[in-house]
Amino acid sequence: MGFRGWTAEAIEFYEGLEADNSKTYWNANKSVYENLVLGPMTELLAELGPEFGETKLFRPYRDVRFSADKAPYKTAIGATLGWGGYVQLSAEGLAAGSGMWRMAPDQLERYRKAVSAETTGKSLVDLLTALRAAGFQAEGHDSLRRRPRAIRRTTRESSCCATRASPAGSSGRQALGWASPVPRIALSVSCGRHSPSMNGSRPT
Secondary structure, three states: OOOOOOOHHHHHHHHHHHHOOOHHHHHHOHHHHHHHHHHHHHHHHHHHHHHHOOEEEOOOEOOOOOOOOOOOEOOEEEEEEOOOEEEEEEOOEEEEEEOOOOOOHHHHHHHHHHHHOHHHHHHHHHHHHHHHHOOOEEOOOOOOOOOOOOOOOOHHHHHHOOOOOOOEEEEEHHHHHOOOHHHHHHHHHHOOOOOHHHOOOOOO
16 A cells, blocks of 8 residues: 555644653554554655665654653654655654755865855755745754855855755645645655755765
């Protein structure tokens, strides 16, 4: 059976887990997790794998050894796809996308040079504009307070260089209502492939 999406019960499972992150709740609702959360994710990864490469499904258990938060379970199910893609389901809905979550120093240097360069920098701005117009989120995280010294001041620099990562994708509960979820998820995962941050580098 192919992937047909998640039902409302999957969202409700994570809403309940956020309210009661305990072994008691998990055991009482384990069949819901296995059949309505994990099952669809496994089917989805089976369909996306041939196009995007090896998939990795994250364990549902948190590593609490060095954390003050001892909640035992993750409040989302997530997986990575080959070349920097990811898919996640939580109480907030479905998220899918691609990009560099953490860049190595040499990758970050290449990315900033590509943004600053006239040709590749304009291509990135055009790509981000098209993605946002199509309903995707395209943004960075771990923003810096100051512009990196090696980067000349441009309009592109302020929005693209003062960051350590460059993910893009779609998210939200509305994503659960996509009529054809696999193509839309695949498009979300693909959207970061053409970013200068991807050129000549692998995700870290």
